[in-house]
Amino acid sequence: MERVHIFNAGPAVLPEEVLREAQADLFNYKGMGLSVMEMSHRSKEYQAIIDETEATLKRIYGLGDEHQVLFLQGGASMQFLMVPMNFAHEGKVANFINTGVWSKKAIAEAKKIGKALHVAASSEDKNFSYIPKGYELSDNPAYLHITNNNTIYGTEWHYDPEVPAGVPLIADMSSNFVSKPIDIDKYSFIYAGAQKNVGPAGAVVVIAKKDFLDTAASGLPSMLDYKVHTKAGSMYNTPPCWTIYMIGLVLKWVEEMGGLEKIATNNQVKAKYIYDAIDQSNGFYKGTVEPEARSLMNVTFRMATEELEASFISEAKKVGMIGLKGHRDVGGCRASIYNSLPLPAAKALGEFMIEFMKKNG
Numbered sequence: 049m050e051r052v053h054i055f056n057a058g059p060a061v062l063p064e065e066v067l068r069e070a071q072a073d074l075f076n077y078k079g080m081g082l083s084v085m086e087m088s089h090r091s092k093e094y095q096a097i098i099d100e101t102e103a104t105l106k107r108i109y110g111l112g113d114e115h116q117v118l119f120l121q122g123g124a125s126m127q128f129l130m131v132p133m134n135f136a137h138e139g140k141v142a143n144f145i146n147t148g149v150w151s152k153k154a155i156a157e158a159k160k161i162g163k164a165l166h167v168a169a170s171s172e173d174k175n176f177s178y179i180p181k182g183y184e185l186s187d188n189p190a191y192l193h194i195t196n197n198n199t200i201y202g203t204e205w206h207y208d209p210e211v212p213a214g215v216p217l218i219a220d221m222s223s224n225f226v227s228k229p230i231d232i233d234k235y236s237f238i239y240a241g242a243q244k245n246v247g248p249a250g251a252v253v254v255i256a257k258k259d260f261l262d263t264a265a266s267g268l269p270s271m272l273d274y275k276v277h278t279k280a281g282s283m284y285n286t287p288p289c290w291t292i293y294m295i296g297l298v299l300k301w302v303e304e305m306g307g308l309e310k311i312a313t314n315n316q317v318k319a320k321y322i323y324d325a326i327d328q329s330n331g332f333y334k335g336t337v338e339p340e341a342r343s344l345m346n347v348t349f350r351m352a353t354e355e356l357e358a359s360f361i362s363e364a365k366k367v368g369m370i371g372l373k374g375h376r377d378v379g380g381c382r383a384s385i386y387n388s389l390p391l392p393a394a395k396a397l398g399e400f401m402i403e404f405m406k407k408n409g
């Protein structure tokens with residue numbers, strides 16, 4: 049059977065080249081007689097894999113010695129808890145910009161552990177259809193947390209926000225990690241679940257400024273303590289070995305594609321196929337967010353009735369396009385078009401949308 053076009057929100061599509069390389073390595077990794085899944089994480093061979101994965105990420109983002117890369121477990125959801133535990137110190141206030149479901153979950157975790165918090169801006173008044181232009185910090189902010197791409201509502205920050213000197217900027221980049229060049233120096237701490245843009249599920253990637261990491265709380269339970277993970281080189285306990293290996297292959301693929309500039313251009317072309325189909329449909333397809341906030345990773349849209357949406361999703365499936373149903377919290381349709389989605393897949397979806405409209409409009 050041919051592969052289908054995978055518009056899943058996460059776990060999501062992986063590059064065909066990466067899957068084939070992993071397949072070739074699976075049974076017998078580089079002639080060692082075993083797979084990466086069977087190797088000791090303490091072996092020099094596995095150390096080389098994790099080191100190379102880290103080095104590739106550093107090259108892609110141009111990171112130097114002032115940055116620390118970590119591969120952790122528990123997904124981005126664990127970071128919702130670890131970030132306030134480690135960085136929202138007594139007497140300081142965790143600040144958030146609320147742009148949707150994932151921001152709310154981050155806020156909820158900080159609240160659960162009793163941290164002082166403040167919502168510095170929110171787009172909830174218009175059903176999270178935009179990115180707030182300004183924000184108002186509390187007194188004594190510990191940091192400002194943003195959700196860089198809103199996977200469920202389909203909005204994205206298209207710039208790196210300014211923060212006052214001394215206020216660390218923290219970003220959940222789960223769904224647009226490694227998708228475009230960013231001003232990395234503006235961020236004190238970035239985290240991203242791997243399963244959207246850089247690999248299979250099972251790891252969350254952290255990029256943090258070392259001087260910021262140094263301010264983390266001490267004496268926390270080990271698995272929740274960034275200092276412990278940093279000291280142990282992301283191997284305090286058994287790491288998700290296979291996932292990290294796969295992240296390494298995906299990052300190598302990004303490099304071979306030409307890096308962030310090239311990936312970003314590719315992502316813009318892909319998104320345009322679908323947004324054009326929406327914009328030229330005379331309202332048959334209705335984008336759910338303000339055009340200037342449109343995500344290049346998750347394209348969300350609605351049709352006149354839920355029946356029509358259901359028909360769209362099932363017709364698309366018949367021609368080999370899967371994963372187009374919107375998140376269960378918001379309904380409608382969503383095409384996730386991450387880095388690894390090939391350009392012809394996005395083009396095919398744009399064309400399918402036009403065809404479907406002709407038949408049903």
Ligand SMILES: *Cc1c(COP(=O)(O)O)cnc(C)c1O
Binds near residue numbers: 125195198199222
């Ligand atoms: C998917 C997602 C998460 C949750 O990731 P897990 O790895 O499942 O915990 C958090 N934030 C954003 C922006 C996401 O897209």
